[in-house]
Amino acid sequence: MSNKFNSSSLTEYCKSYARKVAGDFFAHHTVISGQELLKLSPVSQVNLFVISTLSEKWRSDAERFRSPYFDFEHPDVRQAMQVFMNTISQHISVRREHLEPLLADATRRTLILIFDPRHYFDEALRNQPDFSLSADAAHQLTRYTQINKFVPAALEERMKGKSVVYVNQALNWLDEILMQRGRELEKPEKYIPLFSEKVLLDPGVLLRKSSYDFAPPQPVSTANKSFFDTEVDDPAVPPTNGLEVVVNGSGADSETTIKPHFLDNSGPSAEPQAPSMQPSQATTHLSEVSTVSPKGDEESSGPVTIGETFYRAPIESISKSISLNQKFMFINQLFNGNAASYNEAIEELNRATSYDQARDLVSYRYAAQYLWDMSSDEVAMLIDILKRRFA
Known part of the structure; x- marks a missing residue:
């Protein structure tokens, strides 16, 4: 479902x-x-x-x-x-x-x-x-x-x-x-x-x-x-x-009017939302959650909020914890638009037995192969997911 x-x-x-x-x-x-x-x-x-x-x-x-x-x-x-x-x-x-x-x-x-x-x-x-x-x-x-x-x-x-x-x-x-x-x-x-x-179909009730x-x-x-x-x-x-x-009424007596939708793309909510297991990006920005050092150490930038605690919660599967929007971003920004390369990398990372092993794959294989900027937000987001996987 x-x-x-x-x-x-x-x-x-x-x-x-x-x-x-x-x-x-x-x-x-x-x-x-x-x-x-x-x-x-x-x-x-x-x-x-x-x-x-x-x-x-x-x-x-x-x-x-x-x-x-x-x-x-x-x-x-x-x-x-x-x-x-x-x-x-x-x-x-x-x-x-x-x-x-x-x-x-x-x-x-x-x-x-x-x-x-x-x-x-x-x-x-x-x-x-x-x-x-x-x-x-x-x-x-x-x-x-x-x-x-x-x-x-x-x-x-x-x-x-x-x-x-x-x-x-x-x-x-x-x-x-x-x-x-x-x-x-x-x-x-x-x-x-x-x-x-x-x-009557009410998306607010259905979704x-x-x-x-x-x-x-x-x-x-x-x-x-x-x-x-x-x-x-x-x-x-x-x-x-x-x-x-x-639509007011039905059939020949119906009257249709159009008004701006509450999810109009010009507003802040135009940002695609992640699945329910992910926190809102509006309340938990990557730079507010943590700063990842080259050694993989986490430096907190301030008090930990409820959203941050949820964002750092352990996960069982890397692929299942990545939202569709994150997936497209990783494919485009980290794997040169190649979905097959992304899938292979995520499967290999998920098979790693420890955070250190997964981090080495990122630092010494994928970063070199795809010329990653290790200070980019995309890499930092992937590293944070790895930390949660092996927490």
């Missing part, structure tokens, strides 16, 4: 949203078809995730037809199976009791994709079978992703000519894509009024912390070999450019 969310609040919201959406539809219907599913929620990504779950079920059911007693690779059989399965796909019929769990899960996935896209795609890759990403799986990820679609599309592009790659390779690509194109990520606030058409640094979506193409090739166009929503969209 993404650590940006209050788990219980997320679960409760998803259930409430699914109950409301399903209730509105099934008040006048007994079952829902595929075409109706595509228009069910005002948030098209929710509908698409429901369709993707049905697609997975459709594929698994096709595999269950296979038997060791018949030749399922014969051209006639393959063609007949394809026609049969495609025909089935055009006759989706789901009752409310079966739809609500799918809707709740689709809502959960959509909210994580909106508010924590890095975690969403990381989890999607790590959950691949045999820790391998196939070309077909990469294509399916692109097909059923509408929000921040450029991320799986870029992954799929890097897989051209490869039928399968290990997930760790795909994760390295993901790091590079987000580092290079992170500003293209969509802004969550454009989706808040869409969710709120059914159930522990939030950092909004997103941008408009890209157009989505369509395909039609089977129903599950269908993709959904995003409803027209004006870009907010850091502004808060306020």
Whole structure:
């Protein structure tokens, strides 16, 4: 689970949203078809995730037809199976009791994709079978992703000519894509009024912390070999450019106004926030925490605050204690923009058995290899993390 969310609040919201959406539809219907599913929620990504779950079920059911007693690779059989399965796909019929769990899960996935896209795609890759990403799986990820679609599309592009790659390779690509194109990520606030058409969405209740640094979506193409090739166009929503969209009423009677968002990029809060295990940089600046001497000794610059005490607390894993913003800074400033070199170095530092051994790696290997300025804030921040790791 993404650590940006209050788990219980997320679960409760998803259930409430699914109950409301399903209730509105099934008040006048007994079952829902595929075409109706595509228009069910005002948030098209929710509908698409429901369709993707049905697609997975459709594929698994096709595999269950296979038997060791018949030749399922014969051209006639393959063609007949394809026609049969495609025909089935055009006759989706789901009752409310079966739809609500799918809707709740689709809502959960959509909210994580909106508010924590890095975690969403990381989890999607790590959950691949045999820790391998196939070309077909990469294509399916692109097909059923509408929000921040450029991320799986870029992954799929890097897989051209490869039928399968290990997930760790795909994760390295993901790091590079987000580092290079992170500003293209969509802004969550454009989706808040869409969710709120059914159930009020309050990020202050849903999230522990939030950092909004997103941008408009890209157009989505369509395909039609089977129903599950269908993709959904995003409803027209004006870009907010850091502004808060306020919707009064709903439907044709709704009135939309735009006002400056409380997280406008021109203010102090434009600084990206670290995950919850990190202190606020507004209250704990590196130069206020400690000064690191060439020998690795710490000289306190003043009374230790609560924030500083938390910042110096021991940690079990170097990689997990580094926020996404710190990670990008280390990659850019210390490893010349090479995410793979950063990952290798952090893994090696985490395997060190003592602070002295880790400090020697920094001083005599990485500093020499990458020409580090040992008095820089980036190096001092890394050293401080090492101290906490081996405290």
